[in-house]
Amino acid sequence: MNITQAQIGRILTRTCGYLGTVCSHSLQPYRGCAYGNSLCGVGCYAQHIWWVTHGEPWGSFVESRDNAAEAYAREYASERRWAQAKFGKFGIFLSSSTEPFQPLEQKLHITQRVLEAMVERPPDVLIVQSHSHHIADCVDVYAQLTGRCELRLQLSIESDRDELPGLPRSASTVEKRLAAAAAMKSAGLRVTITVAPLLPIDNPERFFSRLSEVADAVIIDHYIDGDGSCNGSRTKRTPLPQAMAAVDPASVTLEYRQRIAQIARQHFPGRVGINAWGFAGDFRE
Numbered sequence: 001m002n003i004t005q006a007q008i009g010r011i012l013t014r015t016c017g018y019l020g021t022v023c024s025h026s027l028q029p030y031r032g033c034a035y036g037n038s039l040c041g042v043g044c045y046a047q048h049i050w051w052v053t054h055g056e057p058w059g060s061f062v063e064s065r066d067n068a069a070e071a072y073a074r075e076y077a078s079e080r081r082w083a084q085a086k087f088g089k090f091g092i093f094l095s096s097s098t099e100p101f102q103p104l105e106q107k108l109h110i111t112q113r114v115l116e117a118m119v120e121r122p123p124d125v126l127i128v129q130s131h132s133h134h135i136a137d138c139v140d141v142y143a144q145l146t147g148r149c150e151l152r153l154q155l156s157i158e159s160d161r162d163e164l165p166g167l168p169r170s171a172s173t174v175e176k177r178l179a180a181a182a183a184m185k186s187a188g189l190r191v192t193i194t195v196a197p198l199l200p201i202d203n204p205e206r207f208f209s210r211l212s213e214v215a216d217a218v219i220i221d222h223y224i225d226g227d228g229s230c231n232g233s234r235t236k237r238t239p240l241p242q243a244m245a246a247v248d249p250a251s252v253t254l255e256y257r258q259r260i261a262q263i264a265r266q267h268f269p270g271r272v273g274i275n276a277w278g279f280a281g282d283f284r285e
């Protein structure tokens with residue numbers, strides 16, 4: 001793993017495309033991801049973005065942005081003004097092309113310091129998006145942010161399986177992520193599970209029943225119309241669809257998402273979001 005440190009000029013990125021329908025800005029405390037060689041890294045869309053990878057293999061590098069909190073404080077007033085004028089809300093997605101709670105965070109606490117800076121200078125909406133059970137490490141800061149902004153804690157659990165045939169295992173096990181969700185919920189925080197991208201689920205009834213014990217809502221995102229490309233073409237270039245089909249051929253169709261969403265709605269009535277609508281906080285059926 002090639003680990004580097006950087007002082008970043010700007011940390012708030014104005015969103016466009018798919019993410020632009022969700023919030024006004026994204027914020028990446030790191031560039032690259034140490035989870036890149038695990039299961040979620042196989043279909044990870046960030047591996048296809050040159051300004052993220054600079055041509056390096058996904059999962060082989062992480063750049064820490066050591067001054068992320070200071071940069072946020074510096075940009076806050078002008079970016080908030082711009083976002084509120086254009087969208088009515090200053091919303092931040094933390095993070096869209098890296099994992100904010102990847103292993104380096106336990107040593108450097110860059111994401112944590114950004115969150116602490118947000119207590120002083122809150123956005124209108126903050127979406128914390130993670131694949132790691134370490135999302136629960138910042139429960140105390142989330143408690144301070146609650147009430148100061150609309151806080152959405154989104155933890156990805158794409159399946160009840162930790163592996164698919166021929167692919168690497170999850171870096172953060174399903175059990176650890178369920179425990180993290182439970183810890184946040186028991187601290188009084190609202191938790192959403194993002195089943196994204198939806199993978200084959202062995203026992204959907206049991207899976208959503210367990211999720212309903214530790215979360216308030218779910219978002220289900222299938223790669224075919226949820227990976228930001230036409231018909232999921234970006235994901236189709238990876239080994240993910242083949243591995244999914246080997247477990248359940250139906251899982252590479254949108255009908256599969258329909259079936260899974262129906263089961264999810266039995267456990268989360270009125271609280272199941274689909275694809276970009278769900279990420280935008282719209283849970284209409």
Ligand code: SF4
Nearest residue numbers: 033040041044098099
């Ligand atoms: S944790 Fe997120 S950014 Fe990292 S490889 Fe997985 S999906 Fe990509």
